[in-house]
Amino acid sequence: MASGFDSEHITFVHSCDPAWFFHPHGHDVQSLQNLTLVDLKPAVVHVFSVSDSKIKHNKSIYIDAILKHFVRMNTYFISLTNDKLFPYIQSHVASALETDTHLVLISKYFDAIYGITVSAALRTPIWSFNTGPHRFEDVCIQSMPWLAHDISKK
Numbered sequence: 318m319a320s321g322f323d324s325e326h327i328t329f330v331h332s333c334d335p336a337w338f339f340h341p342h343g344h345d346v347q348s349l350q351n352l353t354l355v356d357l358k359p360a361v362v363h364v365f366s367v368s369d370s371k372i373k374h375n376k377s378i379y380i381d382a383i384l385k386h387f388v389r390m391n392t393y394f395i396s397l398t399n400d401k402l403f404p405y406i407q408s409h410v411a412s413a414l415e416t417d418t419h420l421v422l423i424s425k426y427f428d429a430i431y432g433i434t435v436s437a438a439l440r441t442p443i444w445s446f447n448t449g450p451h452r453f454e455d456v457c458i459q460s461m462p463w464l465a466h467d468i469s470k471k
Contacts, residue, residue, distance in 0.1 A: 335420055337440045338391045342384070348438040349380045356438075357383065360431035383431065387439060394423055 349357065357379040364386040394402065399419060406422045407413040410429045413422055427436040 334391075334395055335423055335440070337442075338395065340439075340443055344441075344443050345384055345387070345439060346380060348441045349383060349435065350376070352434060352438055354379065356432075356434045360435040363430045383435065387427075390426075394426075 354376050357376065360383045361374075361379045364382045397405065402419065402422055403413065403415060403417075406426050410422075410425045412429075413425055417425065424436070424440070427439065430436075431439070
């Protein structure tokens, strides 16, 4: 393959928990902020309970509710073994197949529950494909600028 990945690497990635489970909270918030209230509505239908019907509905409340559910489901899916994951997903997603990989099953679940637009937004990589991931040191310095200050010179 031109990308440098062989089938063993692809199989490994498909058997792991999705990388997007581990995005920083702020990234997920920003990804959902880019959507409209209409885009968020299908996901909210699944995460709000009947008792939430009296809550004032706005974008920030929708995003908060979606992300709370998303984190709860991520934690649950991480705790499941593969033999328990398929029956759970199948009970929510008619298109789930026993031959689907771990990654595909989880993706199908979020597509079915949140709708494609919200699900895709939550899978958006932290970096663009053109620039690749930032160096860890650069990310730390951007979020904690005091680390870049040279304290050895006094």
